[in-house]
Amino acid sequence: MTNMRPQKSKLLKVVILGDGGVGKSALLTRFVSNRYEENNFHTIGVEFMNKDIVVEGERYTLQIWDTAGQERFRALRTPFYRGSDICLLCYALDDRDSLNGLDLWRNEFLNYADVDPEKFPFIVVGNKNDIPPQKRQVSYERVQQWCADQKIASHIETSSKAATNVTDAFILGLRQWRHMECVAEAELRQQGDTIDLTRPIRLVQRRICCTGGGGGGGQDGDADNDSDAAMRSPGKKRNAAKAPATNYRL
Numbered sequence: 540m541t542n543m544r545p546q547k548s549k550l551l552k553v554v555i556l557g558d559g560g561v562g563k564s565a566l567l568t569r570f571v572s573n574r575y576e577e578n579n580f581h582t583i584g585v586e587f588m589n590k591d592i593v594v595e596g597e598r599y600t601l602q603i604w605d606t607a608g609q610e611r612f613r614a615l616r617t618p619f620y621r622g623s624d625i626c627l628l629c630y631a632l633d634d635r636d637s638l639n640g641l642d643l644w645r646n647e648f649l650n651y652a653d654v655d656p657e658k659f660p661f662i663v664v665g666n667k668n669d670i671p672p673q674k675r676q677v678s679y680e681r682v683q684q685w686c687a688d689q690k691i692a693s694h695i696e697t698s699s700k701a702a703t704n705v706t707d708a709f710i711l712g713l714r715q716w717r718h719m720e721c722v723a724e725a726e727l728r729q730q731g732d733t734i735d736l737t738r739p740i741r742l743v744q745r746r747i748c749c750t751g752g753g754g755g756g757g758q759d760g761d762a763d764n765d766s767d768a769a770m771r772s773p774g775k776k777r778n779a780a781k782a783p784a785t786n787y788r789l
């Protein structure tokens with residue numbers, strides 16, 4: 540029989556950063572509501588919207604935070620960086636200063652979000668790619684170089700106005716996040732002292748108790764209790780004589 544229970548969706552926090560006017564709010568509105576407004580007000584502080592999305596069969600709810608790009612709102616936006624899973628660093632293709640500003644945005648984010656710069660999924664988004672070629676101030680190659688210098692793997696050009704690549708930019712972020720998760724999991728496994736709770740741990744423990752004889756049900760009960768206690772408090776160390784210190788990962 541197939542499992543008919545709806546799959547739970549994973550909540551991920553995404554922040555969009557970049558200079559005022561590069562089109563962060565337009566990007567968010569296009570992605571969430573598929574709308575575009577020519578005359579947007581500047582964002583004051585932060586705003587967020589949720590969007591459900593399925594990628595490679597997995598359901599996600601993206602909680603997307605649109606931040607104010609103007610310097611005077613710095614103190615209002617930075618408290619919201621903590622807990623982020625993905626960061627979109629935005630510039631506008633008709634504004635070379637907005638590309639130069641990405642260093643500052645990345646540093647501001649790293650200062651307040653407290654994440655590992657080498658392992659965090661940054662996506663560089665060049666918005667307004669609907670502009671005529673003569674208005675373009677930033678070449679694709681130049682941004683690729685900046686990304687390579689910063690060890691950022693993902694760069695995409697979008698247009699909120701023409702609805703080009705907007706969903707792809709968020710999916711790119713999600714894919715990068717999934718990749719980083721796989722790398723982190725593989726590292727944990729390599730550490731060797733992690734028990735994978737998808738494997739039948741309890742059954743193995745029971746069998747060991749039985750072959751040890753003596754006490755039967757009592758010891759069996761102990762083994763269960765130990766295992767339950769460890770699952771309830773993953774960080775709690777257990778008695779080394781009974782079992783090796785173990786990390787549990789759900």
Ligand SMILES: Nc1nc2c(ncn2[C@@H]2O[C@H](COP(=O)(O)OP(=O)(O)OP(=O)(O)O)[C@@H](O)[C@H]2O)c(=O)[nH]1
Pocket residue numbers: 557558559560561562563564565566576577578579580581582583606607608609666667668669670697698699700701
């Ligand atoms: N040509 C073009 N113009 C765009 C695009 N996206 C946004 N704009 C224009 O850029 C202006 C600023 O866009 P916003 O989305 O408000 O910019 P923002 O980055 O959120 O600005 P702050 O809220 O000040 O940080 C909009 O009013 C649009 O006129 C786009 O894809 N193409």
